Amino acid sequence: MDLNEIPRGIVRDDEELVYFYEEDFEDTDGGYTVSGTGARWEWGTPTAWPGSAASGDKCWGTDLDGNYSNGASETLTSPVIQLTGVEAGSDLVIEWMQAIHIESSTWDRAYVELSLNGGSWINMWQHTEGTVQVNWESMSYTINSYNNEDIQLSFRITTDGSIVYPGFYIDDVTISESK
Numbered sequence: 626m627d628l629n630e631i632p633r634g635i636v637r638d639d640e641e642l643v644y645f646y647e648e649d650f651e652d653t654d655g656g657y658t659v660s661g662t663g664a665r666w667e668w669g670t671p672t673a674w675p676g677s678a679a680s681g682d683k684c685w686g687t688d689l690d691g692n693y694s695n696g697a698s699e700t701l702t703s704p705v706i707q708l709t710g711v712e713a714g715s716d717l718v719i720e721w722m723q724a725i726h727i728e729s730s731t732w733d734r735a736y737v738e739l740s741l742n743g744g745s746w747i748n749m750w751q752h753t754e755g756t757v758q759v760n761w762e763s764m765s766y767t768i769n770s771y772n773n774e775d776i777q778l779s780f781r782i783t784t785d786g787s788i789v790y791p792g793f794y795i796d797d798v799t800i801s802e803s804k
Contacts, residue, residue, distance in 0.1 A: 645708045645709075648798045650681075660699070664699035665687055667688060669683055671794065678794075687794070692791055693791070705775045719749065722763055724793075725757060726791040730754060732784070735780075737778070740777045746779060
């Protein structure tokens with residue numbers, strides 16, 4: 626199902642979740658911004674590995690037609706997400722699809738982080754293994770006792786000066802209230 630078909634703030638019967646934010650990157654880049662050294666994050670259709678978006682045609686990737694850069698420290702950051710209508714004390718679930726083909730975390734690292742109200746970045750996930758190639762998989766992180774904070778997400782990769790791979794790809798980002 627296309628995420629755009631799920632109206633904001635209603636219950637989706639099959640999962641009993643209330644969605645307050647969803648971005649499938651099909652129509653726009655979602656207002657996400659790119660920063661950092663060697664930043665090659667691109668929005669569009671992958672023509673190299675993984676060969677497609679998780680759903681639809683478009684996603685974000687560290688290089689849609691090749692490998693990430695040597696000596697890079699690049700970040701893809703969401704716009705500030707204001708979650709109106711979320712009851713204070715609710716548990717929120719952040720979900721995203723990711724594909725990753727990256728060198729061992731000894732040399733190259735990938736992170737997914739969040740910031741509440743512009744505060745410090747909180748680690749939700751990081752690459753901690755050897756060299757991996759994992760096609761699209763669903764990832765999630767729960768914020769317990771959400772208290773009406775603005776949320777911002779970042780997807781970050783840092784690399785050493787040698788071996789490179791196709792990189793880090795993101796699609797279908799949602800924030801829902803767990804019921």
